[in-house]
Amino acid sequence: MRLLAIAVLVGLCAFASAVELVLNRHASRKLFVELQALRDTQQQLDQEWGQLLLEQATWATHVRVEGIAREQLGMVTPAPRQVVELR
Amino acid sequence: MSTRGRTRRELKLRRRLVVTGFLLAAGALVGRAIELQLHESEFLQGHGDARYLRTDQIHANRGMVLDRNGEPLAISTPTQSAWIKPADFMTERERWGELAKTLNVSVAQLETLVMPRLERQFVYLRRHLTPDEGAAIRELDLDGVGLQQEYRRFYPEGEVAGHVLGFTNVDDRGQEGIELAFEAQLRGQPGLRRVIKDRLGRVVEDVERLHPTRPGQDIVLSIDERVQYVAYRALKNAVHAERARAGSMVIVDPHSGEIIALVNQPSFNPNNRADRKVAHYRNRAVTDLFEPGSTIKPFTVAIALESGRYAPDTEIETTPGYFKVGRNTVRDVRNFGILDVAGVIEKSSNVGASKIALSLEPETLWRGLRSFGFGTLTDVVLPGETYGRLNEYANWSDIEHATLSFGYGMSVTAVQLARAYTVLANDGWLQPLSILKRDEALARERVLSAETARSVRRMLERVVVQGTAQQAAVPGYTVAGKTGTVHKSIDAGYAEHRYLSLFAGMIPAREPRLVAITVIDEPEGGEHFGGRVAAPIFASVMREATRILNIPPDALGEPAAPTVWLAGALPPGSAEEAAP
Numbered sequence: 001m002r003l004l005a006i007a008v009l010v011g012l013c014a015f016a017s018a019v020e021l022v023l024n025r026h027a028s029r030k031l032f033v034e035l036q037a038l039r040d041t042q043q044q045l046d047q048e049w050g051q052l053l054l055e056q057a058t059w060a061t062h063v064r065v066e067g068i069a070r071e072q073l074g075m076v077t078p079a080p081r082q083v084v085e086l087r
Numbered sequence: 088m089s090t091r092g093r094t095r096r097e098l099k100l101r102r103r104l105v106v107t108g109f110l111l112a113a114g115a116l117v118g119r120a121i122e123l124q125l126h127e128s129e130f131l132q133g134h135g136d137a138r139y140l141r142t143d144q145i146h147a148n149r150g151m152v153l154d155r156n157g158e159p160l161a162i163s164t165p166t167q168s169a170w171i172k173p174a175d176f177m178t179e180r181e182r183w184g185e186l187a188k189t190l191n192v193s194v195a196q197l198e199t200l201v202m203p204r205l206e207r208q209f210v211y212l213r214r215h216l217t218p219d220e221g222a223a224i225r226e227l228d229l230d231g232v233g234l235q236q237e238y239r240r241f242y243p244e245g246e247v248a249g250h251v252l253g254f255t256n257v258d259d260r261g262q263e264g265i266e267l268a269f270e271a272q273l274r275g276q277p278g279l280r281r282v283i284k285d286r287l288g289r290v291v292e293d294v295e296r297l298h299p300t301r302p303g304q305d306i307v308l309s310i311d312e313r314v315q316y317v318a319y320r321a322l323k324n325a326v327h328a329e330r331a332r333a334g335s336m337v338i339v340d341p342h343s344g345e346i347i348a349l350v351n352q353p354s355f356n357p358n359n360r361a362d363r364k365v366a367h368y369r370n371r372a373v374t375d376l377f378e379p380g381s382t383i384k385p386f387t388v389a390i391a392l393e394s395g396r397y398a399p400d401t402e403i404e405t406t407p408g409y410f411k412v413g414r415n416t417v418r419d420v421r422n423f424g425i426l427d428v429a430g431v432i433e434k435s436s437n438v439g440a441s442k443i444a445l446s447l448e449p450e451t452l453w454r455g456l457r458s459f460g461f462g463t464l465t466d467v468v469l470p471g472e473t474y475g476r477l478n479e480y481a482n483w484s485d486i487e488h489a490t491l492s493f494g495y496g497m498s499v500t501a502v503q504l505a506r507a508y509t510v511l512a513n514d515g516w517l518q519p520l521s522i523l524k525r526d527e528a529l530a531r532e533r534v535l536s537a538e539t540a541r542s543v544r545r546m547l548e549r550v551v552v553q554g555t556a557q558q559a560a561v562p563g564y565t566v567a568g569k570t571g572t573v574h575k576s577i578d579a580g581y582a583e584h585r586y587l588s589l590f591a592g593m594i595p596a597r598e599p600r601l602v603a604i605t606v607i608d609e610p611e612g613g614e615h616f617g618g619r620v621a622a623p624i625f626a627s628v629m630r631e632a633t634r635i636l637n638i639p640p641d642a643l644g645e646p647a648a649p650t651v652w653l654a655g656a657l658p659p660g661s662a663e664e665a666a667p
Contacts, residue, residue: 046148050165057159061243062313077630077634079562
């Protein structure tokens, strides 16, 4: 009788462990999919950041800034005699 | 136990039962195996292929190149490349026209690409598509045409820093300049992982990491991109205006040895692969040798002063403006009469310099020049740097001994000359140059007493105030410098009408913050003197560089009728202005 009880108990445990395994496996898949999605997002953001840096650098090239400053805004470099040094 | 009660018959029956059971089970297995092989093999094969273990590469980004203020000079961004699998692509023949139109090629061109490669599995159709092309190809959705993510290098400043940065090839590997010199650091280590992918190539399960991803390191240069631009623009304009063959300019911070700007003409745009001609992407400031001419005289004089046999006011007879050394003659442009040592520099007298040099032992002169770094590398880690030439003194003839004093018979690179001038600017310390931003000072070596360095600087200041380099003057600042006009050496001696115009300068002269070397190769705009061609470039670059780098003026003098242009500044003569 005791032997049977032990056998049933072990059987139940094995079943529970099998169910647990399946659940864990499922959870791990889900987490992996999530991780994968986050990695994709990270990569996309990295790329976007690179592109934005590039865009910023392109807008800020000296040729462009100088052209706008001189031609559109009519800016000039002050002559040395126009500079007052504050001490 | 209870076995005693059981009969042999009972046991026999049990054994038969067990054996039969096993046989049945085995038979079922074999039957199932046969069934799988014969009836379901195709389905299972497909399934096996679909769920397959693969190794997957994880891309590692190439590091950025930044200037000293963190402005990006080279960035990798993703682009797409189109590839084809010829066998599948052949099934779409009737739609080739659409693809050809998207890529702006003819169907015939597609055929010449595909036909000879029918047995191949993978052929690049076009690399580095524009985003529009990529989208259009995805839209077409042809069989056997695929897109693949790749990375392309962009250089926002284009031509301005082309020679410093170099470029990468289509596979993102460094080919020239910084990209080549620092390939190992810039390049990332792509990671490897083993994954299970489904039929559509999606990663289902990460099995293991075989190799971690290590992204490339960023490289921070000593270049100040703003000064680089100013130098680039000035040099380009000058080379164009003088109809010169080429030009270089190197600007160095004498205290740290950091290169603030390095430009060459002709230049190239590293973004544009078609634009690259070998002659254009040579970094002349580092690779090209030239005879330094009169720009060596300050060093001859420094060596003479160090020897203790000369003082700045020691007089030297240069009459009648030429003198014979063996069978050769050393000439000045005219007869300068009696000059002191400072006057030899100011007037740039070859006769004076030769007489000083001949009074020194060859070994003293050689060791002196060597100690300024001539004939040695500057440690600026750029590909192709050359040593220059400074012959061993044991084999010098008298004329060689004399001409070295005014820079003939030896050869240097622009960066070498720049480093030598940093010794004068830096009160006698020699240190390696650097193209990378330096956090700490490097080992430096005293090669000149501070007193001699200062005294030579004062002489060089006179060159700009009243000598050959008056066009190097920068309003508001003291400037020191030396011009050079060198006959180019050709196979048979020296060319009569082909010159190199040089100017080596430093600003402010009293406490130099910048040292600059300007080289213009074969100016043909009517002028060829270093003081007329190269010195004005120095002045125009320094006017802006001093402002950009916030170098305070040290010689403002009396500003005539100042215009107050700073917001909130007070008009001249108001009460507050007089207050300290």
